[in-house]
Amino acid sequence: MSIHNPAYVRREMTSARPAPQKTRGLSHWLRANLLATPKDVVLTLLAIAALAYILPQLVQWLFIDAVWVGTDRAACSTIAQGGVLPDGQSGACWAFIGAKFQQFIFGRYPEPERWRVLLVMAMFAVLLVPMLMPKAPFKGWNALALFIALPLVSFFLLTGGFGLPHVETQLWGGLMVTLILSYFGIVVSLPVGIILAMGRRSNMPVIKILCVTFIEVIRGVPLITVLFMASVMLPLFLPDGWTFDKLLRALIGVSIFASAYMAEVIRAGLQAIPKGQFEGADSLGLSYWHKMRLIILPQAIKLVIPGIVNTFIGLFKDTSLVSIIGMFDLLGIANLNQADPAWATPTTPVTGYIFTGVIFWVFCFGMSRYSQFMERHLDTGHKH
Known part of the structure; x- marks a missing residue:
């Protein structure tokens, strides 16, 4: 049919359309x-x-109705319970949180030496903030200080050395232990998970079998079992007279567990990379390690940022399970202080759990929001 057919030619203008609605605000x-x-x-x-x-x-x-000031359980108890509040009026016992706040943060760390913990936290914050900023300079030096120098300095500051009094790790607790366990687990699990993921995809049968066995065995048991084995079974395989610190056992158990899950997250990213990327790298004559470091891994990690952060968030929350081996993290200290007869009220446990829950939520929400920021920052696939 001819394209000049009048039936296909409009003879009048279309009616005006309404202005589009706002797409923002x-x-x-x-x-x-x-x-x-x-x-x-x-x-x-x-x-x-x-x-x-x-x-x-x-x-x-x-x-x-909350009680903000008090020195013992009487401030948060009704008259019928032996306190000062009118019967029927009971709110959150924030006086309990105020009285035990330092234990929530430091555990039973000696009070005169708590400046050491604060110094470590300050150094961690100073090094972490520029590391999280994409355009901050000296990333290499920043990473070296955050992941190598800080752990070494923190070890001597927290345990003692160079003239500082020794503080046993059995006295550590609260948010301090939660942050130490999660930081160490995150720092170790990402590189170990990458190695395990590459090993699982390896063409060498021995390497592949070892990595698959490690991943499937660790993922097949709960974290409590891993922590129990690290705390109880690991010393049985050591020579006579050798022992591991309880905190070190927890660090090993948490890191092993997180590494197995991280390996599967990274493997998903590796499998999502098109085959042409591997072939293009091979055509350039790159070695296996140069190919993975320069071309494959950057793309794979970018694809699985949500999965990586999800593993980090799960690890941060799972640190509360170290109470099974006698370590008192933030939640463990909350449970420990609720047993204090001086603060035994019906509202004390609920208030303690709400306080610890809010702290966990703040850290997990912060990690989630930062991961979304990094996804937007690295989403260059459709930008012109």
Whole structure:
């Protein structure tokens, strides 16, 4: 059919269309996420009704009726319970958190020596912040200081040496132990996981079998079992007179467990790389290690950033399981202090768990938001 057929030629202008709605701002977000369809409107109204019912009572218990100052359980107990509060009025016992706050942070670390812990935390923050900034200079030196120098300096600061009094690791606890375990586990699990993932994809049968066996065995048992074996079974294989510090056993167990899961995350990224990338690297004459370091691994790790951060978040929360071997992390210290008869009230345990839960949430939410930032920063596949 001829393209000059008049039936295919418009003879009049189309009517003007309304201006497009705003695609930014609060109103657009509400329309797109909460009010897009009638079902969304109904669910939004139900959620608002549930929040209107729950939030006032929660705010009342957490803040309005809460006890902020006190020296013992009497401040958070009703008259019927032997305290000073009117019967029927009981809120969160934040006085308990205030009285035990330093133990939540330092555990039973000697009070005159706690400046050493604060110094280590300050050095960690100073080195971590520029490491997280993509455009910060001297990344190599920063990484060397954060992952090599800081652990060595922290070891002598926290345990003692060079004139500092010795502090046994049995006295360590609280947020301090949680951060140490998670930091060590993260630093070790990523490189070990990468090596295991490459070993699992290796063409050498012995290397592949060893890596597959390690990964499947560790992933097939719970972390509690790994910690128990690291704490109880590991010393049985050492020569007579040799022993491992309890904290070191926990570090080994947590790192081994996280490395097995990290290996599978990295392997997923390696399998997602197109075969042409491997062939292109081979055509350039690159060796295996240059190919992996310069071309394959950067792309693979970028693809699995959500999985890596998810493993880190799980590791951070799983540190609470070290209580099975007698280590008192943040949650363990909360449980330990709730048994104090001086603060035995019905609201003390709930308040302690809420406090520890908020701390865990802050750290995990921070890692999650940073991973989303890095995903956006590294998402260059569709940029012009």
